[in-house]
Amino acid sequence: xxxxxxxxxxxxxxxxxxxxPWYASGxxxxxxxxxxxxxxxxxxxxxxxxxxxxxxxxxxxxxxxEADALPEGVDMEASLARLLPMLGPQERGDALxxxxxxxxxxxxxxxxxxxxxxxxxxxAQWVLIVGLVGLLVRPAEEADAYHVLGSGVAAGGNLxxxxxxxxxxxxxxxxxxxxxxxxxxxxxxxxxxxxxxxAANREQALRALRAxxxxxxxxxLDAGGTP
Amino acid sequence: xxxVASDTDEVHLLGRIAAGDKxxxxxxxxxxxxxxxxxxxxxxRSAPLIEEVVNDTMLVVWQKAASFDGSCKPSTWIFAIxxxxxxxxxxxxxxxxxSDAALYEDEAGNQPEQAFSRxxxxxxxxxxxxxxxxAQRAVMVLTYYHDMAYGDIADIVExxxxxxxxxxxxxxxxxxDLLWNERESSR
Numbered sequence: 001x002x003x004x005x006x007x008x009x010x011x012x013x014x015x016x017x018x019x020x021p022w023y024a025s026g027x028x029x030x031x032x033x034x035x036x037x038x039x040x041x042x043x044x045x046x047x048x049x050x051x052x053x054x055x056x057x058x059x060x061x062x063x064x065x066e067a068d069a070l071p072e073g074v075d076m077e078a079s080l081a082r083l084l085p086m087l088g089p090q091e092r093g094d095a096l097x098x099x100x101x102x103x104x105x106x107x108x109x110x111x112x113x114x115x116x117x118x119x120x121x122x123x124a125q126w127v128l129i130v131g132l133v134g135l136l137v138r139p140a141e142e143a144d145a146y147h148v149l150g151s152g153v154a155a156g157g158n159l160x161x162x163x164x165x166x167x168x169x170x171x172x173x174x175x176x177x178x179x180x181x182x183x184x185x186x187x188x189x190x191x192x193x194x195x196x197x198x199a200a201n202r203e204q205a206l207r208a209l210r211a212x213x214x215x216x217x218x219x220x221l222d223a224g225g226t227p
Numbered sequence: 228x229x230x231v232a233s234d235t236d237e238v239h240l241l242g243r244i245a246a247g248d249k250x251x252x253x254x255x256x257x258x259x260x261x262x263x264x265x266x267x268x269x270x271x272r273s274a275p276l277i278e279e280v281v282n283d284t285m286l287v288v289w290q291k292a293a294s295f296d297g298s299c300k301p302s303t304w305i306f307a308i309x310x311x312x313x314x315x316x317x318x319x320x321x322x323x324x325x326s327d328a329a330l331y332e333d334e335a336g337n338q339p340e341q342a343f344s345r346x347x348x349x350x351x352x353x354x355x356x357x358x359x360x361x362a363q364r365a366v367m368v369l370t371y372y373h374d375m376a377y378g379d380i381a382d383i384v385e386x387x388x389x390x391x392x393x394x395x396x397x398x399x400x401x402x403x404d405l406l407w408n409e410r411e412s413s414r
Contacts, residue, residue: 022370022376022377056352059352060372063352064265074274083256083282090247090293091290
């Protein structure tokens with residue numbers, strides 16, 4: 001390594017050393033050019049290194065010109081001929097950097113804001129919104145039906161039954177289940193139950209109930225009547 | 228061969244390519260093929276791999292032309308794609324990402340004399356370049372052989388500005404050492 005100039009490595013010298021290749025090619029900003037220029041006046045090593053940089057550029061330019069501009073064995077026209085049939089569809093819009101889009105898995109692609117599926121999603125959202133608004137409006141139209149269920153006990157029952165005072169809950173349940181009957185209201189202050197049996201079997205149910213020892217009283221109730 | 232005079236022309240070509248103009252694509256391909264193949268050829272060795280990497284790069288240019296937003300030069304955008312495709316191509320191939328010589332830096336001066344003797348200087352530089360680690364080699368090739376500013380190089384290899392300058396600094400020192408060793412061994 002004889003012939004080299006050694007000197008103390010100061011920050012300014014180091015900074016200029018790092019910029020020399022681009023100073024030689026004229027690719028620095030004006031303030032950087034000024035800084036390098038000033039340093040070169042007082043630094044023999046940097047002037048020597050700048051000569052080396054010029055030699056490198058000259059050598060590179062010559063090698064490109066003399067090597068037919070292409071690496072050995074590389075054929076541009078054959079490569080282009082292979083590529084042209086592979087030119088498929090292009091991506092639209094300014095989306096993402098090439099490196100990221102090329103390797104996105106399908107679920108990441110689906111999660112991205114892609115117009116292809118986004119417009120269908122928006123359409124589906126609107127259908128859902130319209131449907132929900134419809135559901136909000138409908139209950140108001142059926143307010144009467146809700147009212148009947150809440151307070152119109154008479155409309156739901158078609159028999160009145162009074163059980164013997166010592167009838168157990170289990171016995172009472174079996175008697176009602178045997179007639180497919182449901183308790184609509186009761187017991188009232190007179191221990192009466194308002195029950196509902198299928199209209200077609202009302203008479204039969206009435207007879208069966210009256211035959212039960214545990215039933216003290218069983219009477220039909222006309223729809224709309226009061227117990 | 229279609230010549231692309233300036234960045235403005237290339238931006239115009241990219242616009243036509245984004246609109247599906249295959250003639251514009253062919254013009255850009257022919258303008259870039261020599262530059263890209265020389266750049267890739269400094270990192271990959273075999274001709275088929277170089278051609279494959281360049282075609283992969285230009286296929287991305289075709290597909291993504293609409294995403295070029297003009298925030299950098301077209302050449303910076305295209306070389307950045309080429310650099311990524313080169314690294315990917317080297318990983319997928321049997322070719323070593325780093326040359327053997329780059330892995331054994333201390334043995335650089337122990338190469339047989341006939342490896343370098345009586346070669347042209349440019350061939351010597353090319354040989355010496357091959358012995359640099361790939362990251363340093365890419366920065367050096369873009370600087371000397373493609374006249375790129377360090378800001379553009381930082382965009383291409385996707386690293387900070389200071390890293391580019393530092394890599395270049397170390398690469399020059401190593402190259403000088405390699406050339407000095409070569410001169411000594413050929414005496």
